[in-house]
Amino acid sequence: MGIAMTIARTIMIAAAATMISSWALAAQVTNDGQVVKVDQAKGTVTIEHGPQGTTGSAAPKRTFVYEYKVPNAAVLNTLKVGDKVHFTAEDTGGQIWTATTIQKQ
Numbered sequence: 001m002g003i004a005m006t007i008a009r010t011i012m013i014a015a016a017a018t019m020i021s022s023w024a025l026a027a028q029v030t031n032d033g034q035v036v037k038v039d040q041a042k043g044t045v046t047i048e049h050g051p052q053g054t055t056g057s058a059a060p061k062r063t064f065v066y067e068y069k070v071p072n073a074a075v076l077n078t079l080k081v082g083d084k085v086h087f088t089a090e091d092t093g094g095q096i097w098t099a100t101t102i103q104k105q
Helices: 002-026 073-078
Strands: 028-039 044-049 064-069 084-090 098-104
Touching: 028 064, 044 098, 064 084
Parallel strands: none
Antiparallel strands: 028 044, 028 084, 044 064, 064 098, 084 098
């Protein structure tokens, strides 16, 4: 009975670790998109993009349009409507996610 309990405990710990790591991954996205609005006053950029995990894929037909905070004004100043970008955004606990990196393609 001791071995069975050890195996069950190990499986439960592994399942919990998997759930925690997937929650952490959900708090960050990396994707390709197109700039549809730059708001210097608010420090935000609005990007149209496909579903998460479709970077470089030709498959997605569904698109999303989200506004992201851009903490680096120098980066925001280089963006214009129509720019194709590769970006990473994180949920920083506010209503608007933060674009931690944005690179023109």
